[in-house]
Amino acid sequence: MVNASECADYLDVKVKKLHSGQQLDLCEITQGKPVLLVNTASNCGFTPQFEQLEALHQTYKDKGLVVIGFPSDDFFQEEDKEADTAEVCYINYGVTFTMLAPSSVRGSDANPVFSYLADKSASPKWNFYKYLVSGDGETVIQFNSRVKPDSEELTQAINSML
Template identity: 60%
Template sequence: MRLFILILFSLFSLTSLASCPDYLNITLRKLHSQDSINLCKVTAGKPVLIVNTASHCGFTPQFKALEALHKQYKDKGLVILGFPSNDFNQEANDEAKTAKVCYVNYGVTFTMFSPTPVTGNQANTVFKYLASKSQAPKWNFYKYLVSADGTKVKSFASAIEPNSDTLLQAIDELL
């Protein structure tokens, strides 16, 4: 019976990865860690909120509301992914300092990745796709809500708070 369950789980995992959109079928290193995560494995069949972040920005306090959103919706299936970036010159030069802001100052428990470009030709594949479906981030804490199948993208400006009625309604519609 254990072998049967293991085989079913393996088949499900392979099917999930096979149906994963190309832009999410990447492995990225977690913030200030040696561990890496395949985005397909953490997002398979779930709506995703993707946010480009920065440690030294007027919007940095949004980490607190993003963490509250994570706690409120993680059991309902929402995945939140944070991508620190220095594209707007407000990210710490030291990844350890970025991690301190996220984990110590704001208690972030949702997945944060190592700093990466999110705009222009250097943007990672996730943000290149998001820009093609919507627009590139115009500033830090730009938010993208992606459907469970990874094909529909809705963007929210930096000034839209994570706990705003606008964003909460859009999340509820996806769930």
Template identity: 60%
Template sequence: MIKIILLALMALLLPTLAQAQSTAEHPIKKQNNCQDFTNVTLRKLRSKEFVNLCQFENQPLLIVNTASNCGFTPQFAGLEAVYNKYKDQGLVVLGFPSDDFFQEENNEQDTAKVCFVNYGVTFTMFATSAVRGSDANPIFKHLNSQTSSPNWNFYKYLVSADRKTITRFNSKVAPESEKLTAAIEATLAIN
């Protein structure tokens, strides 16, 4: 009986494992039907899984550069609350840990602990990357060219579902503030 259960589980898991392996082998594969700056594949935080951001096509994005040891780190709780409040209406929150301001952990395990254990983050977090300068990840290169580079951690970029409008909010604008809430609700209303 145990052998039958194990064989059934293996049969169910093998396609998933094969797909994960395929994704890991081709992390920069682009989607043909997605024609905007989100057509990039990035690795999730403390994971071998890669995500092409085109999967969020036609959904508004709230993109945030984060850090684990910053005075604004408690904003993770507010970002999680915003995500839970608006995810069913289509809002996607994406976190990009960065050590550009020397306030990120030295390894992904510690960064992941801050995000997932300390703050209970369930929205997508990506592997640590640069968000400023020539080394910026492709998402922030585009955001920076359309607005300007973040001057500190926890800058928030609200991107419309059609990717034509990008609104930048500095660190002092809390995730649950009236200003950001109004912008999110206006963006969702357009969708």
């Protein structure tokens, strides 16, 4: 069991923030809180979900939910340049939740967070797969790309973990 001042092992990593030299300590950001992890892409039919993800972030951030985006080119729909990915997220969609530097989210090259999610659930089959993980990291609920961030299914799951 994880204390509120600790984090689950899979989040005990330092990662680069999107289009920044800043290293983020995911353990520090999450600290035993429920986390919504999403593999994102800038040029996907599901890219407009950034708006709903941002709305979720604004609605639930003060209640304890942490939203983290993981841009990935695993499905060949991410920008080639990190600056362009940042523009899509920050300028086009006004994202304020944590966005990380692009990384792989499936297969042997998957980042440590998505390797854990694959072990507990399954690898994403497309962009904008959403993984809601309990504060202790033990419960992982996966939602496919078609499940919108403002869907009743997802918001009910979030409310049950808060």
